[in-house]
Amino acid sequence: MDKRRKPNPGERRRDLCDAAIQLLADDGAKGLSHLKVDRKTGVPDGTTSFYFRTRSALLRAVAERLAELDLADLRSVADDSDGRGEHPSPSRLSQVVIRSGHEPQLFRTKARYELTMQAARDPSLAAILQRATDEFTKLHREILVQLMPHGADLDPAVVEDLSNVTLTFINGLLVRFAHGDRIVDSPEQLDGILSAIAAGILRSPQRGRLTDAGGRRPAGRRRSAAIG
Numbered sequence: 001m002d003k004r005r006k007p008n009p010g011e012r013r014r015d016l017c018d019a020a021i022q023l024l025a026d027d028g029a030k031g032l033s034h035l036k037v038d039r040k041t042g043v044p045d046g047t048t049s050f051y052f053r054t055r056s057a058l059l060r061a062v063a064e065r066l067a068e069l070d071l072a073d074l075r076s077v078a079d080d081s082d083g084r085g086e087h088p089s090p091s092r093l094s095q096v097v098i099r100s101g102h103e104p105q106l107f108r109t110k111a112r113y114e115l116t117m118q119a120a121r122d123p124s125l126a127a128i129l130q131r132a133t134d135e136f137t138k139l140h141r142e143i144l145v146q147l148m149p150h151g152a153d154l155d156p157a158v159v160e161d162l163s164n165v166t167l168t169f170i171n172g173l174l175v176r177f178a179h180g181d182r183i184v185d186s187p188e189q190l191d192g193i194l195s196a197i198a199a200g201i202l203r204s205p206q207r208g209r210l211t212d213a214g215g216r217r218p219a220g221r222r223r224s225a226a227i228g
Contacts, residue, residue, distance in 0.1 A: 009051075012043075012047075012051065013051055013061065014065065015041055015043075016037055016041055016043075016047070016048050016051060016052070016061075017061050017062050017064075017065035018065065019037050019040035019041040020032060020037050020040075020048075020058060020061075020062045021062055021065065021066060021107065021108060021111045022040065022107055022111075023036055023037065023040055024062065024110070024111035024114045024115065025106075025107035025108070025110035025111045025114070026107075028114055029114045029115075029117065029118055032055075032058070032059075033055075034046075034048040034049045034052070034055075034058065035048075037058070056122060056124075056125070059115065059118055059122065059125055060122075060124060060125055060128060062111070062115065063115050063119075063125055063128040063129055063132075064128055066108060066111065066112055066115070066132065067128060067129075067131060067132035067135075069108060070108070070132055070135075070136070071132070071135055073096055073099065073105070074092070074096055074135065074136070074139055091143045091146070091147060091187070091191055092139065092143060093139060093140055093143035093144075093194075094187035094188070094190040094191045094194070095187045096139075097170055097173065097174070097187075097190060098184070098185070098186060098187045098190060100174060100177060101173075101174075101177035101182060101185075106177065106178075109174055109177055109178050110178045112129075113174075113175070113178055115129060116129060137163065137167065140163060140166070140167060140170075141159060141163050144159065144162050144163060144166065144194070144198065145159060147191065147194065147195055147198065148162075148195075148198055148202075155208055157208035157209070158201070158202070158207050158208045160208075160211065161201055161207060161208060161209075161210040161211050162198050162201055164210075164211040165197060165201060165210065165211065166194050166197055166198065169193070169194070169197060173190075
């Protein structure tokens with residue numbers, strides 16, 4: 001009698017999504033198919049199609065899995081931004097960003113950019129990615145305020161400028177990570193760069209208006225490829 005454990009549907013979906021993430025990172029969106037996910041996971045042909053009937057359903061599930069993994073990473077990093085002793089620990093923000101340039105997170109960074117391109121033509125996929133971006137942006141703003149002297153007293157418009165400019169830098173950094181260019185290689189180094197950018201913004205006479213669109217904040221929400 002065959003007493004092998006019957007696969008748990010939730011576990012099977014996660015396994016299939018994890019394989020799809022790896023395929024996206026290795027082969028791009030054009031290299032992703034239900035059959036390739038089956039072969040990558042080592043399951044019978046047709047298994048992925050059973051769980052995700054269409055390609056769009058598979059991509060949405062992959063985006064949700066990426067968001068789940070990214071959020072788990074954000075929550076796993078201790079809040080050491082206030083530092084200990086004479087040598088402050090790097091911020092949570094910089095730890096998460098730098099980890100995105102190393103395996104096993106690097107393949108997720110590559111897959112995330114592939115999904116971002118697909119999201120331009122799939123509103124439901126874009127919505128899933130936006131929720132993950134919102135979580136990252138919230139953390140980003142909190143850490144920026146903590147890194148700045150008297151950050152809690154900053155005008156909200158200035159915090160908005162700080163967030164927009166530094167997120168633009170981080171997104172560019174993640175693109176370079178995806179291409180194998182590790183121009184920034186430690187959380188401490190990234191903290192220093194972000195602090196320098198912020199210091200320049202705070203000295204600018206245009207602070208609080210640097211990222212205005214024609215004097216007004218853009219009405220639309222920004223979709224970012226940033227993690228979490």
